[in-house]
Amino acid sequence: MAHKGEQTRERIIHQSAALFNVHGYIGTAMSDIIEVTGIQKGGIYRHFSSKEEIALAALDYALEIRIAEVRYAVETHGSALDQLNAVSHTFLGLLKNNVIPGGCPILNTAIEADDTFQPLKKKAQEAMDSLRSLIHQTVTYGKDQRELQPYVNGDVVATILISTCEGALMMSKLYDDVIYLHRAIDHLEAYFDTLKS
């Protein structure tokens, strides 16, 4: 079992992850973290040297959860087509704020991160790499199983799946209406069907 210091550190990370995902890196102040955790400034500085350090740890945590969701969707489905459709459906969970509120941490970080704080952008790139890699592996598996046509390009399928779902998630959040994400998922299902051998 983790000792008390580790538990406090974990609690700061978990509770800050929601703040950063909803309000962004610049939009979250140390005072917000103090308020939500109920831990005094001195207590927080015993575990982290700066807001930047908390933000990076919180983003790591949010991204790990996101990648684990996608990995779980792939691992719990048999055929490559079912796996691809299951990945699309994970985006519905982001809209329902199942785990961490505020939508997709990769999308949020990609939009906010610019040259002012490169480490955040780098983490978003790495998480996007993982997401693309999981989809690419699914396509390779589908080709090995002769379920998908041999010419199907895993990088292209990953790009189309991710861009369509991330863009539709943005539309669904903007209008507070799940229909955009459902249309995207249906469109992708028809697209995946064209890849069958």
Added chain:
Amino acid sequence: MAHKGEQTRERIIHQSAALFNVHGYIGTAMSDIIEVTGIQKGGIYRHFSSKEEIALAALDYALEIRIAEVRYAVETHGSALDQLNAVSHTFLGLLKNNVIPGGCPILNTAIEADDTFQPLKKKAQEAMDSLRSLIHQTVTYGKDQRELQPYVNGDVVATILISTCEGALMMSKLYDDVIYLHRAIDHLEAYFDTLKS
């Protein structure tokens, strides 16, 4: 010709639009606006009562330019399919920072805006409404011309075009690589072809 006060007001709006689109609403301070415009605080407050008011005027300006680009793409192409593909291609301009740097102002605002500043979210919704409406009209035109099949749903086409391009723009900006947007445009071209009668 506009008198000097109007010119100053316009200059504040134009130069702030780039700041807000790159750094976001929260990430842009009044001191940044003073620095980029070279106008003293007192001079800025002669035209605007707050940063909020500048942000809303700057967003109006950025969104008007964006909608005008899409309208121009539609109006300068003959067939509905050419018009739809031309709309996809306008997203390449957002990546190249042709007019206002920082990508798509609708996407950026949709991701940043939350309950803390509803007026920004409302403007992003209105711009998204305009974008969807232009695409919907193109589909209706294509059906009237018997170029597109009669069952094609304009709302669905608008959702797929916008979500795929906005998501791919995010990926291309994240990796500083245009390939994601090109893959999205190619994918959409193949999708639009399936709508032909």
